[in-house]
Amino acid sequence: MKKVSKQMQKMEATDKPEMTVGLDLGDRYSHYCLLNADAEVVEEGRIQSTEAALRRHFEGEPCLRIALECGTHSPWVSRLLKALGHQPIIANTRKIRAITASQSKNDKNDAEQLARFAAHDPRLLSPIEHRSPERQSDLNLIHVRSTLVRVRTALVNDLRGLVKSAGSRLPACSTESLPARAMAAIPAPLVDAATPLVEQIAQLSTRIAAMDKQIAKLAAKYPEIALLRTVPGVGPIVAAAYVLTLDRPDAASNRSAGAFIGLRPAQSQSGDADPQKRISKAGDKCLRSLLVQSAQYILGRFGPDSELRRWGLKLAATGGKRGKKRAIVAVARKLAVILHAMWRNGERFKAFSQPAEVAA
Numbered sequence: 001m002k003k004v005s006k007q008m009q010k011m012e013a014t015d016k017p018e019m020t021v022g023l024d025l026g027d028r029y030s031h032y033c034l035l036n037a038d039a040e041v042v043e044e045g046r047i048q049s050t051e052a053a054l055r056r057h058f059e060g061e062p063c064l065r066i067a068l069e070c071g072t073h074s075p076w077v078s079r080l081l082k083a084l085g086h087q088p089i090i091a092n093t094r095k096i097r098a099i100t101a102s103q104s105k106n107d108k109n110d111a112e113q114l115a116r117f118a119a120h121d122p123r124l125l126s127p128i129e130h131r132s133p134e135r136q137s138d139l140n141l142i143h144v145r146s147t148l149v150r151v152r153t154a155l156v157n158d159l160r161g162l163v164k165s166a167g168s169r170l171p172a173c174s175t176e177s178l179p180a181r182a183m184a185a186i187p188a189p190l191v192d193a194a195t196p197l198v199e200q201i202a203q204l205s206t207r208i209a210a211m212d213k214q215i216a217k218l219a220a221k222y223p224e225i226a227l228l229r230t231v232p233g234v235g236p237i238v239a240a241a242y243v244l245t246l247d248r249p250d251a252a253s254n255r256s257a258g259a260f261i262g263l264r265p266a267q268s269q270s271g272d273a274d275p276q277k278r279i280s281k282a283g284d285k286c287l288r289s290l291l292v293q294s295a296q297y298i299l300g301r302f303g304p305d306s307e308l309r310r311w312g313l314k315l316a317a318t319g320g321k322r323g324k325k326r327a328i329v330a331v332a333r334k335l336a337v338i339l340h341a342m343w344r345n346g347e348r349f350k351a352f353s354q355p356a357e358v359a360a
Helices: 006-014 051-058 074-083 107-120 133-164 178-185 188-220 224-228 236-246 257-261 285-299 307-316 320-345
Strands: 019-024 029-035 041-048 064-069 087-091
Touching: 019 107, 029 107, 041 051, 041 107, 051 074, 064 074, 064 107, 074 087, 074 133, 087 107, 133 178, 133 188, 133 236, 133 285, 178 188, 188 224, 188 236, 224 236, 224 320, 236 257, 236 285, 236 320, 257 285, 257 320, 285 307, 285 320, 307 320
Parallel strands: 019 064, 064 087
Antiparallel strands: 019 029, 029 041
16 A cells, blocks of 8 residues: 555545545445535445445445545455545545544444545545555565465474474574475484474475565566665565555655654654654564565675664664664664665665765
8 A cells, every 4th residue: 555645635635525425344244424515424324345236336326535444355445436436535544543442433433434534634534545456466476475484484493393392403404495404303203293394394485486486577567676676685575575565656755764664663752751662563564574684684794884784783782682673673764764765766775875985
């Protein structure tokens, strides 16, 4: 998803249809509330969450402003409503605490609240715009790969734990080479139990390798991926995930790129109180995890020298073990900002903004 442009927000605020609908999408049924120009409830009820039912209900109606929460069904529903000539507004559920944290939350009330916010000022819903189906399909490839990697990691941990319980250890090696080396190290009494785990790890590694090749081919479709890959530690998967998640460089500013991905500490400042909080984790979890992995490489022993690496190492040296963790997150946040600036300016990565000798 991406933020709605200022031009679209202005259009939504001025080009207002006479009727406004709040649509609370559910997995099987969706509740709706129809308001007139005077913000009076004209009609409310529920319909099935299927294309046929939504088409019967909204097709042929005069242009309606329809507010719906971002969720599993919102991409295809918003495209359908737009094709029928309406104005769909996708609300950012993280920003509408008046609905999500309400003490009287139910589908009927949520639909009415959405309608009233949209009728008064759509910007109260912090509207977003879904990416195109093609880009979403490419991003799904990265998300599925991430899921397979997590499953494989869990299987590897289970296998190593199983062997340790018998007083043995598997060899230290890469996950890809583990299946070939594991069988010789598994005690005989555990072979029957461990073999299915080894086979599953091997199959997942084969599948993940095939998906890596598919993701690498995305660079031909999105030229900016090659530009972002000039940063050490940013491979084809990280670059593709960054481009497809933000969707366009003006989805966020350089300063807000880290916050957009959820790598900035949350804020709860009031008066003199300004407590230090953890990162918000408000953005895409997959991209945030990939940027943290890149930051670990940049700060690791194989990371090439750069201003970013020196800044991160200096930060890590100030707080012990906890300082190292904070430094990784800080480098990941700064990396998100650097990638955004490179994308907007079309410039390759520079390890140093000035000659390395001067920087040292």
